[in-house]
Amino acid sequence: MNHGFLIAAVIFFPLLGGLVGRMAGFHAGLARLLAATGAVLGGLAGALLSGDILWHGSRTVVTWPWFGTGYTLTLAVDPLSAFFLLPVSILTAMAAIYGAQYLGFHHHTGPAGVGAAGAASGVAGRGMVDPANVGLFASLLQTGMVLVLLAHDGLGFLFSWEVMSMAAFFLIALDDANAENRSAAWTYLLATHIGSAFLVLFFLFLGQRAGGLTFAELARATLSERAQALLFLAALVGFGAKAGFMPLHVWLPDAHPAAPSHLSAVMSGVMIKTGIYGLLRALTVLGAPPVWWGWALVVIGVVSGIMGMVFALAERDVKRLLAYSSVENIGIIAIGLGLGLCGRATAQPAMAVAGFAGSLLHVLNHAMFKGLLFLGAGTLAVTTGTRELDRLGGLFRRMPATAGACLAGVVAIGGLPPLNGFLSEFLIYVAAFQGLLGGQGFAWLPSCLAIGGLALIGGLAAACFAKVYGIAFLGEPRTQGAAEAAPPPALMSFAMITLAMLCGGLAVVVPVAVPGLAPVLSVLVPIDGQTLLLELLRGGALLRGVLGVAILLVLLVGFLAAVRRRLLAGREIGQTPTWDCGYAAPTPRMSYTGSSFTQPLNDLFEPLRAGTVDRPALSGLFPAPGRLATHPADSFVGRLYTPLFTGVETLCQRLRWVQAGRLQVYVLYIAVTLLVLLGWNLW
């Protein structure tokens, strides 16, 4: 395959689709079709390119002179970028296929179509969103992400980073009639630019030391220990703000739900992973890591994982819940990276390889199941008119295909065997356990923290996704919208089922394909190729052990199901209402809601959250009817950012006298400036 052609295709197909689609904005259906076609072709090219590079372990460099500026844009695909290109390509293509029909829902269901219940609970899109704009910005987002992965010099990287970030901003702000969405978009814009500021510092400082901006030149910079530490912190903040490391995550749960669901899938599934990619890329140019980098990432990961789940458990809005779960999964990825860095710094190749490999695989796996679940959430929103979990229920019977696909999604995201989510978490556990055995002094403590943290995260995630699935799909419908929901059209189902099958397929492919990660890991774990391959083969053998057990599990399930069928053959099978302890008139309103399901855990973690409850005042023997309302909230917003930004605002207010608003004063400023400059020049 000609890589130059593929690189051009992966960049320009989506762009072309988006632009032509925008021009065809007069016909909504045509615009959607063109944008989706471009995105799918781009995704296909990306998957081919990524597969080819990963298969051969090679790299391709393309340089495009930027005419008239003397600047040459360097694009390169090495195994690391190719690895991240794979989920980006797959998920953007699937999201585009889904979006082609999902946007149709948006277009046809005006405010009246969704109904009062839907409007009150904030369904994304109420007929205000022009699908042609969605296509344009979605294609810009795709191209931006691809360019971030392909850019091979600081300037190109920052440029691509901005394209990607700004495209996402416009997608978040699409439905700007809604005040919440506007606020989400501004928060996002602020967060992403604080991150970008640190990245500019990172590249300029490093570039100045290195005397050039291409990644190859950056890697040759000689850095003092302090410079190295400062650069690492800049990268951690800059890339961490995009990835959603706590406490830099606050924009994420507001922003991702605001976008149309298939683009929430792309943002949560792959866009935040560019932060992880950037961090890894930074690690390749910063030289040998000291061990505290590993500690820092493990601590960040454990905090993000646990707190992400604590906030997710309290959410009732499916999309916000999924966004918090992305913070949690980024936490798991960070734990893996941290363990990998610890292993590298303490010369334990087994730990380093398992940590990095587990975290890379979690990047891929998370893209699949989080993408799938966001598409599922979008389906629930447009078919029932609400994203509020407690208003759903019983959808398994209404839309079996969606329910089946989402079942795979929740099992995978819960990190349960036999699906792909377990495999990557397993490798990260293996890294932690490896770290227990070796190392001097207290080098094994991060491992203990990681193991305890992962265990709690796993337990909480299982609880959280049991709630999502059990409340939305099982039981009885709680509202009319849920009772009358129609299954989604074919393309939407197709995208979800494909992603569900990928969750299962990866569980089989990954154990076999793990040694193929060697070229990706060689830049992260600089040990000799033989040892690296050996460690990967070991990891692969463990994963094949897990796969063997998973196959045994599937066979046993089949066997037991057959036994059950044989036992029940010819016997009496009764049908009754659910046992309700003798109560005569049950209604769906009596069934457990998501809020009640997670109340024990929410109460337990109350000190960490900042949720508020409006309780009715009950008095007397026969109190009047009352309403109880709970408002989940992010304690980082209330306790950290609101005071911080209020403080900044107060300080800025103090400086307002500078802007007096009188012309004479401004003329005075100019005169003083000129005088000072004159004096400086003379002196």
Next chain:
Amino acid sequence: MVIVNALGLVSVALALVLAPLLQGVIHRTKAFFAGRQGAPVWQPYYDLARLLGKGAVYSRTTTWIFVAGPVVGLASLLVALTLMPLGGASAFLAFPGDLVLMLYLLGLLRFVTVLAALDTGSSFEGMGASREVTFAALAEPPVFLALAILARKTGALSLSGIMSGISPTLWVTAGPMLALLATALFFVFLAENARIPVDDPNTHLELTMIHEVMVLDHSGPDFAMILYGASLKLWLLGSLVVGLVLPAGLPWFLAWPAAVGGLLLLAVLTGVVESTMARLRLHKVPQFLVGALIMTLLALVLGAR
């Protein structure tokens, strides 16, 4: 890397045959303390046989998730058993990290049980499911940390390796640490198997149940699978506690009887605990589990040297 030990099948067979006996022993112990004659120790077997011979009744609300719950749950327990060593003999399957897989298989069992409970739409079963996931999430960290400490002490990363590394010498050099871990694991054993002081398997009030209330709507062979699964889980987690206390290195003709004897003793001990103390109020249960976590953390400090 993956070691297959055919002898480990003997452990699996022992579990399959003898697991319901543990329940019988617990009941018998409780009957003794209550001054009753009590049901024969074989009663759980009769119950299973009776249930397997029956038809079934399903709620109109349920879907195939409800049917899949017991099947997938029992299958994951059976698979988990192949990873659990007994009496010093290596398990049927052993590889570094298999303990993570074993505990996550129990997680799968819990997940499908909870989904099956929610599938009925009953508020009672929702209540039980809610409590189950809460307490399970709190029980995970102590187990994982306990196994991590043991892995560090024994230098092995598989359950079989860890269990065979707990030698009499280790008890001499790190006795207090092992005792703390054994107590913590016993706490988790009680919590995960829905025993007093966390849950009362004999309660008659749906409002106070945890595990029992989740399976209210199951009947016939489905319910038999759930009960059998509960016995196997008791056996599985019991093996973990017994393996920790029982020194490795006995010859096989002593090791297996000793392990089975240990499990029966553990059942008696469980019966004694159930007879001599009351169930904790629900909001005290997290403290019980955090207590287990604190014990593992103390063991971590003791084992840090």
